[in-house]
Amino acid sequence: MNVAVFGAGYVGLVTGAVLAELGHRVVLVDVNEQKVEHIMAGIPPIFEQGLSELLTRVRGTDRLQATTQASQAVASSEIIFIAVGTPPLADGSPNLEYVHQAALAIGQGMVSGASYVIVNKATVPIGSANLVELWIEDGWSARYGTKPPADLFTVASNPEFLREGSAIHDTLYPDRIVLGADETWAMDRLTTLYQPIIAQSFVAPPETPRPQDRGPVPVIKTDRLSAEMIKYAANAFLSTKISFANEMANICERVGADIQTVMHGIGLDTRIGPKFLQAGVGWGGSCFGKDLSALIYTAKEYGYQPRLLESTQEVNKDQRLLVVKRLQDELKTLKGRRIALWGLSFKPGTDDLRDAPALSVIGELLRLNARVTVYDPVAMTNIQQQYPDLDIRYSESALEALDGADALVVLTEWDEFQRIPLATIAQALTQPILIDGRNLYDPKEARHLGIRYRGIGR
Ligand SMILES: NC(=O)C1=CN([C@@H]2O[C@H](COP(=O)(O)OP(=O)(O)OC[C@H]3O[C@@H](n4cnc5c(N)ncnc54)[C@H](O)[C@@H]3O)[C@@H](O)[C@H]2O)C=CC1
Numbered sequence: 001m002n003v004a005v006f007g008a009g010y011v012g013l014v015t016g017a018v019l020a021e022l023g024h025r026v027v028l029v030d031v032n033e034q035k036v037e038h039i040m041a042g043i044p045p046i047f048e049q050g051l052s053e054l055l056t057r058v059r060g061t062d063r064l065q066a067t068t069q070a071s072q073a074v075a076s077s078e079i080i081f082i083a084v085g086t087p088p089l090a091d092g093s094p095n096l097e098y099v100h101q102a103a104l105a106i107g108q109g110m111v112s113g114a115s116y117v118i119v120n121k122a123t124v125p126i127g128s129a130n131l132v133e134l135w136i137e138d139g140w141s142a143r144y145g146t147k148p149p150a151d152l153f154t155v156a157s158n159p160e161f162l163r164e165g166s167a168i169h170d171t172l173y174p175d176r177i178v179l180g181a182d183e184t185w186a187m188d189r190l191t192t193l194y195q196p197i198i199a200q201s202f203v204a205p206p207e208t209p210r211p212q213d214r215g216p217v218p219v220i221k222t223d224r225l226s227a228e229m230i231k232y233a234a235n236a237f238l239s240t241k242i243s244f245a246n247e248m249a250n251i252c253e254r255v256g257a258d259i260q261t262v263m264h265g266i267g268l269d270t271r272i273g274p275k276f277l278q279a280g281v282g283w284g285g286s287c288f289g290k291d292l293s294a295l296i297y298t299a300k301e302y303g304y305q306p307r308l309l310e311s312t313q314e315v316n317k318d319q320r321l322l323v324v325k326r327l328q329d330e331l332k333t334l335k336g337r338r339i340a341l342w343g344l345s346f347k348p349g350t351d352d353l354r355d356a357p358a359l360s361v362i363g364e365l366l367r368l369n370a371r372v373t374v375y376d377p378v379a380m381t382n383i384q385q386q387y388p389d390l391d392i393r394y395s396e397s398a399l400e401a402l403d404g405a406d407a408l409v410v411l412t413e414w415d416e417f418q419r420i421p422l423a424t425i426a427q428a429l430t431q432p433i434l435i436d437g438r439n440l441y442d443p444k445e446a447r448h449l450g451i452r453y454r455g456i457g458r
């Protein structure tokens with residue numbers, strides 16, 4: 001099928017490249033010229049496992065193109081995804097301006113005689129399919145001066161559930177596909193597009209092998225509003241699950257229990273499940289916070305006070321700064337103390353710093369006049385580019401960051417940190433204080449080595 005994807009970011013680029021690999025002809029449309037040039041040269045503009053190999057393969061087939069020119073990409077496409085960003089505004093609602101611009105460009109690029117399914121893949125507030133429909137009509141009217149023909153296009157919702165760091169894996173092997181459409185022909189067209197994934201009939205790429213026991217992928221076919229709501233409910237539940245684990249960790253600490261054992265103990269109950277119960281410095285990333293705020297905003301628009309969701313947010317806000325309180329417990333004043341931070345990205349496997357707990361920790365440490373040294377295996381370039389005015393020291397390696405440091409705080413559970421022996425850490429620090437924000441190390445071993453070790457909930 002001919003597919004256009006507006007927005008070549010984490011979602012758009014991965015979706016487009018995977019669809020091209022599956023045999024569709026895909027054009028990525030992005031307003032960022034540099035991004036388009038990189039993609040055309042086969043250079044991934046983001047750090048994502050397997051993406052480089054995937055781009056190299058699909059470039060060779062000519063099935064993936066990238067452009068800044070919307071109109072040509074739109075005219076010949078049967079399905080057009082909108083995968084542009086929807087970042088939060090100050091009031092918690094998502095900024096839909098990029099979606100608006102994309103919808104206008106789509107309206108202007110459509111030609112009569114064709115039929116288009118325009119798909120909201122970006123996470124957009126419940127009811128946005130209606131808005132996008134109107135914006136597309138505006139685009140068409142601006143170009144042709146009339147209303148578009150009745151059957152020219154329809155807008156569907158197909159929310160995305162991929163995780164950064166395993167985006168290609170999640171796209172090829174999703175737990176489910178959600179399709180929200182009011183027209184049968186649009187639902188059929190989307191089902192055809194995804195058929196190789198639904199049936200798991202494709203040849204698995206070498207770097208993203210198919211997990212064992214993969215059967216056909218369940219497809220939820222529903223109305224647009226329910227599809228839009230599924231996305232928000234999923235992220236709200238996942239972030240609540242983590243805030244729940246963090247709240248239990250805080251209680252565990254007070255009563256002397258171990259959160260790791262407690263979460264293992266509840267996770268074996270199949271009604272609860274073991275995933276997303278890892279206590280730590282709190283959840284971050286580009287979506288949990290933004291989507292939770294957006295759902296809270298929507299609920300309030302309808303006069304409902306979503307108390308559980310607000311608590312999920314509050315627990316997370318406090319959890320991020322727990323490591324700073326730990327430092328104050330151990331060092332008393334933080335003024336002039338040098339604190340080494342390992343890990344900046346909001347989780348391992350990505351260089352994404354959006355709403356990363358590390359940013360909150362750095363901000364608080366600087367506010368308290370501490371001196372900060374940071375190291376991350378992949379996010380160093382991003383922090384330097386995105387926050388050039390931060391008064392912090394950058395290190396070339398994890399061990400270099402410990403040079404002259406009074407304490408180490410671990411904020412992201414990169415594998416390479418786990419491989420560094422605790423004895424080496426103890427020797428390198430001026431004072432052997434280790435605040436383990438991700439519960440990476442064995443507390444007993446750390447204490448045996450004389451390290452003043454503080455984990456989360458243990
Ligand atoms: N990042 C993630 O893991 C996930 C993100 N989502 C949702 O997907 C959407 C996109 O997120 P990301 O891919 O992370 O964003 P991103 O910021 O990585 O990429 C968005 C891209 O859209 C481009 N863009 C902006 N305006 C445009 C326009 N008018 N025409 C064409 N391109 C335009 C930008 O230049 C950028 O390259 C958001 O709504 C997000 O909530 C959903 C699931 C997972």
Ligand SMILES: O=C(O)[C@H]1O[C@H](OP(=O)(O)OP(=O)(O)OC[C@H]2O[C@@H](n3ccc(=O)[nH]c3=O)[C@H](O)[C@@H]2O)[C@H](O)[C@@H](O)[C@@H]1O
Nearest residue numbers: 160161162163164242276277278282283284285287346347
């Ligand atoms: O809408 C989105 O953008 C995506 O948001 C999350 O994906 P992502 O943000 O890539 O990362 P996650 O793996 O979910 O982790 C989010 C945060 O939670 C934290 N986390 C996760 C799991 C856990 O047990 N404990 C915990 O603190 C991570 O460290 C990270 O900061 C969801 O998992 C995806 O399904 C969804 O598509």
